[in-house]
Every structure is written in structure tokens, then in C-alpha cells.
Amino acid sequence: MKLDYPQALKRVDEARGAWIMYGQEPLLEQNLLDAFRQSWHKQEIERQRYDINNVSDWKNVFNALNSLSLFSNQLAIEVHGNIKPDANGIKQLKSYIQHNEQNLLLVVMPKQDSSSLKSSFFQVVDANGITVPLTANYPQDRQRILGIEADKLGIKLANDAWQWLEQHHEHNLLAAKNSLMRVSDTFADVDIIQIDHLYSCLQDQSRYTTYDLNDALLAGNLAQAIKIFQYLIASGEPMSLILWSISKEMRLLMQLFEQPQNALQLGIWKNKVSLYQQALRRLNPNNFLTWPSLLLRIDASIKGLGKENPEHLVLQAITSMCGQMLFESPTA
Incomplete structure (x- = not known):
């Protein structure tokens, strides 16, 4: 069975x-x-996490x-x-689904x-369990999801304020949520948030955004990119949002390199196509080979896995996108 995000949220407590x-x-x-995780804690369900690096x-x-374990009646494996x-794993999966209804x-x-x-x-999970695509492809979907976030914060937005918020963040839900949190704190006594409230709040509190970082990366301006990155860290921007922003640009550049005629189909805005094309002319395509593994390392470090510093890894990604190296090879 396939559920969308709001439907899945309602089924969390009963998930088996x-x-x-x-x-x-x-x-x-x-x-x-x-x-x-909150539901498992509330129901005293033991949680274990596994990261899959190979089939075994x-x-x-x-x-x-x-x-x-001796102390658990139910188990949640993440x-x-x-x-x-x-x-063989599919066979074990089918056996688990048929015989273990509590975990x-x-x-x-x-x-x-x-x-x-x-x-x-x-196919096995869709037929016998639940699949949840984490997507929000249409404006009404994104507004419904952000409406849930606004309800949590106890705020309401005018219709045109919703449109402004989505355009300002170019469909980035995590960035839009952070903006809702800011406007909630700044205008706690306002009944209906208007565009003016959003604009003044975001202008006052965000000298730089992840979009400014993206522009600096596409332009190959390393000094400006590092300056913006340091500002974002100092201002409390979530590292997961910064990673999402950088990974999106890396993915678009790699896709455009493979499909140079399909910029608009890839989701690149018409007024920014030339920036991506200039970036491709500046970059060495061999660098693209290192990007997927670097993004995985950043993601793991943000989640507390391993001993690498996520800020140092992000700096490596920034310098690579600017066509430079963080550390020069020593000369003989």
C-alpha cells in the first residue's frame, strides 16, 4: 500500500x-x-538502527x-x-512479514x-506493507505540508503570503519551515501573517541564505562561498539544509553535464541556465566522480556516524564546486 506523507503521519502509532x-x-x-521515534519511546518499543553498506x-x-532482547516485547528496526x-534477503523479508506481526x-x-x-x-513491501514517497511535487501538496508546520507553531498565513513563501524558497520545504519558525517568533501576536511580515522578518534575520551560497558556488567565488557558509553556521542554519542545498547543485551540474540540452527539463530555472553552463565550463568533470561519496560522508557525519567533522567536509565540497582544492599537494 502506498501512503503520502500526511497519511503516513497519521499511521505512525499503529505501524507494524x-x-x-x-x-x-x-x-x-x-x-x-x-x-x-517519539511513538516508539511512548510505547516502550526497543529501537535499533542499521546502515546498509553492502548486501550482506x-x-x-x-x-x-x-x-x-529479554526486556522487549516489540522491536523497531530502522x-x-x-x-x-x-x-535470499527477499525470501527472509517475505517470511518476516508473514510470521512476525508485532515488529x-x-x-x-x-x-x-x-x-x-x-x-x-x-513490490513485496508495496503488496504486504507500506511505501511512502517523500515528495511534494505540486504547490497544493507543499502548502498542505507547510500548513501542518504552521499549525504546530500556532500561526496562520494569508493566501498570498503562502505564495510568496514558496516563491522565496524555490520549493525548499525545510528552508520554508525555518522561515515559519522565524516569523512565528518575531510576530507572535499577529493573527494572520501577511507578506510584509514575512519580508521584514526574513530580511532582518537572514543577511545570507543557502541560495546566496549556491550563487557563489556556481560563480566559482570561493572566498564569498566560505564567507556565506561561515555566516550560515554562525546564524544556526541546520547543517542538513546546507547539505541539501549543496547536493542539489552538485546533482544538477552532473545531470547537465550528461544532458546539456535538457537544462529546463532538469528543473533549472531559465534565468540561471547560463550560470550552470559557465560552471560546467570551469569545472573538471573528473571532480564529479568524487562528489557522491563526499556527500555520503557529509550526511553520515551530520548524523553522528564516524569521526569526521561535517563542517570540514562541507568546506571540501565548497572548494571542489569552486574548482579548487582545500589542501594543495606538497611539492617535492
Whole structure:
């Protein structure tokens, strides 16, 4: 069964069996995971997390699902990664779903292409469990999701203020949520938030945004990019938002390199196509090969996995996008 994000939020407390949530909206992933973890804590359900780096790691997941500790009646296994189980793993998955109705397997994956969604792994879960695409492709979907965030904060926005908020953040839900938090703090006594409230609040509190960082990266302006990054860190911008912003630009540049005639189809705004084209002419395509693994390392460090410093890794990404190296090789 497929559920959208709001439907999934309502089913968190009763979730059992197998769930897959997948997509590239960090706000939706963050909110759903928070809701699950709070629910497990409230119900005293034991939680374990596994990161899948290769197919064999799935053995640990299924072994855990079939063995409870002495102090638990229920178990929630949280799995992160983009590697699906092999044929033997699919067999174990089917057995788990058929015979273990109390535990929960929650798999968190990035955005999937159409062929991946047709794989036996997704088909088994879709037929016997729950799949949740973490997407918000239409304005009404994004406004509904942000409306939930506004309700949590106890604020209401005028209709044209919603439109302004979405245009200002270019569909970035996590950035829009942060703006709602700012305007809620600044205009706590206002009944209906208008465009003027949003504009004055965001202008006062955000000298730089992640969009300014993106512009500096596309222009190859390393000094300005580092300055903006340091400002964002100092002003409390979530590292997950900064990573989302950088990864989006890296992904677009790599896609445009492969499909130079499809800029608009890739989602690049018409007035920024020339910036991406200039960036591609400046960059060495060999650098693209290092970007996916670097993004994974940044994501892991933000989640507290490993010993690398996320700010140092982001600086590596920034310098690479500007066509430079953070550390020069020593000369003989």
C-alpha cells in the first residue's frame, strides 16, 4: 500500500510489518523519523538502527528482527541505505512479514528511479506493507505540508503570503519551515501573517541564505562561498539544509553535464541556465566522480556516524564546486 506523507503521519502509532520511506525532501524524512521515534519511546518499543553498506548487511537486519532482547516485547528496526536485499534477503523479508506481526522494519532510502520501484523488494513491501514517497511535487501538496508546520507553531498565513513563501524558497520545504519558525517568533501576536511580515522578518534575520551560497558556488567565488557558509553556521542554519542545498547543485551540474540540452527539463530555472553552463565550463568533470561519496560522508557525519567533522567536509565540497582544492599537494 502506498501512503503520502500526511497519511503516513497519521499511521505512525499503529505501524507494524515493513515500511519503506524514500525521497529527497529532508523535512519530510526528518519529521516522519521524529514521529516514529517519539511513538516508539511512548510505547516502550526497543529501537535499533542499521546502515546498509553492502548486501550482506541485510543478514544483521533479519537476524535482529527475529530475536528480541529479554526486556522487549516489540522491536523497531530502522534501516538506512540504498542497497536492496538479494534473492535470499527477499525470501527472509517475505517470511518476516508473514510470521512476525508485532515488529516493524522501517527502511529509509533516497529518491528511487522507476526501475528501482519495480524491483522485487519494493513490490513485496508495496503488496504486504507500506511505501511512502517523500515528495511534494505540486504547490497544493507543499502548502498542505507547510500548513501542518504552521499549525504546530500556532500561526496562520494569508493566501498570498503562502505564495510568496514558496516563491522565496524555490520549493525548499525545510528552508520554508525555518522561515515559519522565524516569523512565528518575531510576530507572535499577529493573527494572520501577511507578506510584509514575512519580508521584514526574513530580511532582518537572514543577511545570507543557502541560495546566496549556491550563487557563489556556481560563480566559482570561493572566498564569498566560505564567507556565506561561515555566516550560515554562525546564524544556526541546520547543517542538513546546507547539505541539501549543496547536493542539489552538485546533482544538477552532473545531470547537465550528461544532458546539456535538457537544462529546463532538469528543473533549472531559465534565468540561471547560463550560470550552470559557465560552471560546467570551469569545472573538471573528473571532480564529479568524487562528489557522491563526499556527500555520503557529509550526511553520515551530520548524523553522528564516524569521526569526521561535517563542517570540514562541507568546506571540501565548497572548494571542489569552486574548482579548487582545500589542501594543495606538497611539492617535492
